[in-house]
Amino acid sequence: MSVLEIKDLHVNVETEQGTREILRGVDLTIRKGEIHAIMGPNGSGKSTLAYTIAGHPKYTVVSGSITLDGEDVLEMSVDERARAGLFLAMQYPVEIPGVTVTNFLRTAKTAIDGQAPAVRGWVKDVRESMANLRMDPAFAERNVNEGFSGGEKKRNEILQLELLKPDFAVLDETDSGLDVDALKIVSEGVNRAKEQTGLGVLLITHYTRILRYITPDYVHVFVAGRVAEEGGPELADRLEEEGYDRYLDGAVVS
Amino acid sequence: MTSAIQTPPVAPGSRAHSDGAGAFVPVQTRTERTRSYDPADFGVPAGTEVDWKHTPIQRIAGVFGDVETDDRPGDPAVDWQLSGADAVEVGTLAVGQAPRGEAFTPEDLPSALAWKHTGEALHVVLPEGVELDQPVVVQLTGNGVERRANGHVVIEAKPNSRGTIVLRHAGSTTFAQNVEVLVREGANLTVVSVQEWADDAIHAAAHQARVGRDAYLRHVVVSFGGGVVRLNPSVELAGEGSEAELYGLSFSDAGQHFESQVFLHHKGPHTRGDVLYKGALQGETARSVWIGDVLIGRDAVGTDSYEANRNLVLTPGARADSIPNLEIETGDIQGAGHASATGRFDDEQLFYLQARGIREDEARRLVVIGFLAEIVQKIGVPDLEAHLAEAIEAELAGGVLPS
Ligand SMILES: Nc1ncnc2c1ncn2[C@@H]1O[C@H](COP(=O)(O)OP(=O)(O)O)[C@@H](O)[C@H]1O
Numbered sequence: 171m172s173v174l175e176i177k178d179l180h181v182n183v184e185t186e187q188g189t190r191e192i193l194r195g196v197d198l199t200i201r202k203g204e205i206h207a208i209m210g211p212n213g214s215g216k217s218t219l220a221y222t223i224a225g226h227p228k229y230t231v232v233s234g235s236i237t238l239d240g241e242d243v244l245e246m247s248v249d250e251r252a253r254a255g256l257f258l259a260m261q262y263p264v265e266i267p268g269v270t271v272t273n274f275l276r277t278a279k280t281a282i283d284g285q286a287p288a289v290r291g292w293v294k295d296v297r298e299s300m301a302n303l304r305m306d307p308a309f310a311e312r313n314v315n316e317g318f319s320g321g322e323k324k325r326n327e328i329l330q331l332e333l334l335k336p337d338f339a340v341l342d343e344t345d346s347g348l349d350v351d352a353l354k355i356v357s358e359g360v361n362r363a364k365e366q367t368g369l370g371v372l373l374i375t376h377y378t379r380i381l382r383y384i385t386p387d388y389v390h391v392f393v394a395g396r397v398a399e400e401g402g403p404e405l406a407d408r409l410e411e412e413g414y415d416r417y418l419d420g421a422v423v424s
Numbered sequence: 425m426t427s428a429i430q431t432p433p434v435a436p437g438s439r440a441h442s443d444g445a446g447a448f449v450p451v452q453t454r455t456e457r458t459r460s461y462d463p464a465d466f467g468v469p470a471g472t473e474v475d476w477k478h479t480p481i482q483r484i485a486g487v488f489g490d491v492e493t494d495d496r497p498g499d500p501a502v503d504w505q506l507s508g509a510d511a512v513e514v515g516t517l518a519v520g521q522a523p524r525g526e527a528f529t530p531e532d533l534p535s536a537l538a539w540k541h542t543g544e545a546l547h548v549v550l551p552e553g554v555e556l557d558q559p560v561v562v563q564l565t566g567n568g569v570e571r572r573a574n575g576h577v578v579i580e581a582k583p584n585s586r587g588t589i590v591l592r593h594a595g596s597t598t599f600a601q602n603v604e605v606l607v608r609e610g611a612n613l614t615v616v617s618v619q620e621w622a623d624d625a626i627h628a629a630a631h632q633a634r635v636g637r638d639a640y641l642r643h644v645v646v647s648f649g650g651g652v653v654r655l656n657p658s659v660e661l662a663g664e665g666s667e668a669e670l671y672g673l674s675f676s677d678a679g680q681h682f683e684s685q686v687f688l689h690h691k692g693p694h695t696r697g698d699v700l701y702k703g704a705l706q707g708e709t710a711r712s713v714w715i716g717d718v719l720i721g722r723d724a725v726g727t728d729s730y731e732a733n734r735n736l737v738l739t740p741g742a743r744a745d746s747i748p749n750l751e752i753e754t755g756d757i758q759g760a761g762h763a764s765a766t767g768r769f770d771d772e773q774l775f776y777l778q779a780r781g782i783r784e785d786e787a788r789r790l791v792v793i794g795f796l797a798e799i800v801q802k803i804g805v806p807d808l809e810a811h812l813a814e815a816i817e818a819e820l821a822g823g824v825l826p827s
């Protein structure tokens with residue numbers, strides 16, 4: 171059984187004001203098939219954790235480790251991590267002018283699988299996944315994320331999740347900016363991907379709303395760059411009522 | 425949009441967006457430039473003049489000579505062949521024969537020389553009300569860089585005609601060329617000039633267009649090949665409700681200098697203009713220069729205008745100069761703005777692609793192709809678009825992208 175392990179992770183970012191330590195000793199273990207919700211206030215370092223797992227060059231790992239089935243993820247380039255089975259659904263998906271969704275998906279699928287997908291099956295898979303996510307087929311010929319609304323961008327991320335079939339997905343605030351209908355559609359997509367591939371999920375969110383549609387096995391409260399408390403789904407209910415104030419007392423928030 | 429002016433109403437100075445240099449460039453109002461049919465009125469450029477300071481004077485000097493075209497019996501300096509739509513009418517115009525010169529007055533020495541030394545200008549006419557069923561292609565092939573050529577072409581779209589003219593340049597020569605474009609009332613014309621010269625070609629071209637009432641001009645400059653290509657389009661939106669879209673696409677390799685000084689003059693009321701030039705540069709001495717002047721005249725009320733230049737520098741040592749300038753003489757406009765950006769790869773785009781498993785070199789290739797495809801997609805000539813997409817792939821394959 172695949173496992174993604176993060177141990178005592180410390181991460182810095184270079185800012186105009188100098189080096190800042192954002193992650194201050196993160197420990198997390200996620201097995202395939204498990205859903206872990208990471209909940210925390212704005213600025214607590216959730217996106218930093220997501221980007222660090224994916225290997226964004228802006229973030230410097232000072233100490234600690236990330237391993238995938240014992241393999242050192244930190245040694246891998248960004249694309250190697252993706253090919254090893256990691257996926258990041260971004261909070262702010264990037265526009266790629268002049269590159270159509272169709273071209274992008276096929277190029278990514280080919281890279282991940284090491285060979286081009288069989289044409290007929292692939293076209294059908296793309297069409298079905300788009301229909302499931304209630305995406306207009308016309309999106310296939312549009313440039314990646316260009317002129318997409320916030321919700322359309324998030325659907326496009328989940329479309330990639332469904333088609334690329336990673337072992338582990340980090341979903342960074344996939345729920346933010348979605349109305350209830352879109353939230354349901356996107357959540358169904360994540361649940362479908364999990365059913366089909368036994369995906370492990372790191373579900374990063376600010377609100378408990380999405381947890382009505384995607385049931386977490388574990389909830390981690392993330393404050394000031396580390397996990398402040400862990401528990402089961404009931405912890406989310408408590409956060410719903412009490413908010414993060416309890417954790418923020420005494421915590422250093424930028 | 426109401427009065428979305430992103431630049432001072434009367435531009436006190438052109439803003440230099442030169443890569444690296446960031447130097448302030450003193451203004452000379454574009455309409456103050458010398459205009460004359462007589463080469464003697466210009467003098468030989470020294471390289472300090474505002475319109476020559478970015479051009480490699482030594483290399484382009486071949487077009488400064490006051491000489492006839494080096495045609496030899498059965499062996500012209502530049503071969504030309506016209507193909508495509510039958511409906512188009514082709515003739516010649518002597519100096520002084522209308523409409524030659526109706527919308528064209530040379531603005532620099534090579535242009536005045538090209539005027540003087542072209543006895544018979546090619547006249548391509550889209551007859552009134554005719555819609556061409558396919559593009560007209562004029563293939564010009566140079567027979568050697570040591571051969572000097574002069575040319576003047578008049579493209580005239582008669583009222584309510586519609587069509588596309590493509591000028592394709594290949595081979596090599598030292599070429600001073602004028603292209604005069606008349607877009608009559610209600611006409612819809614696309615003019616594309618494609619430079620796929622050999623590496624040593626020298627090409628100084630002046631395009632001048634006048635767009636009539638409710639007429640539309642799409643003008644596209646594509647430069648992939650040549651040693652020095654300086655192609656300066658100047659478009660006057662003369663008639664009420666006239667429109668122009670001016671696009672440029674270039675890929676400069678080591679040793680190549682591609683330059684366009686674009687002038688868009690909103691003269692009539694309720695005109696619309698959109699200028700977008702994009703360039704990729706690859707190789708240590710690759711150069712591109714874009715100077716974009718937009719003038720919104722006194723009578724050009726209700727103008728909507730936007731100009732932008734974007735450059736992607738693929739390797740260290742390549743250099744793009746980009747200077748937008750907007751001059752507005754009336755307060756009553758819909759909107760006007762400009763943008764200029766020269767950058768290396770967008771790290772966020774590369775990260776996004778790589779985070780989907782795409783290797784870095786492939787990700788870079790996708791980003792460059794995508795960057796340039798925006799212009800390719802606007803040309804509207806499917807065969808040419810397919811050819812240019814392949815040409816971009818070839819350009820990328822020819823140079824080594826850093827990884
Ligand atoms: N690339 C960056 N440059 C500068 N500061 C950053 C960068 N990324 C994150 N930070 C800072 O790190 C802190 C945590 O940010 P982030 O990880 O985005 O938090 P969250 O996703 O929990 O809202 C914030 O104070 C933010 O300003």
Ligand SMILES: [Mg+2]
Nearest residue numbers: 216217261343
């Ligand atoms: Mg975040």
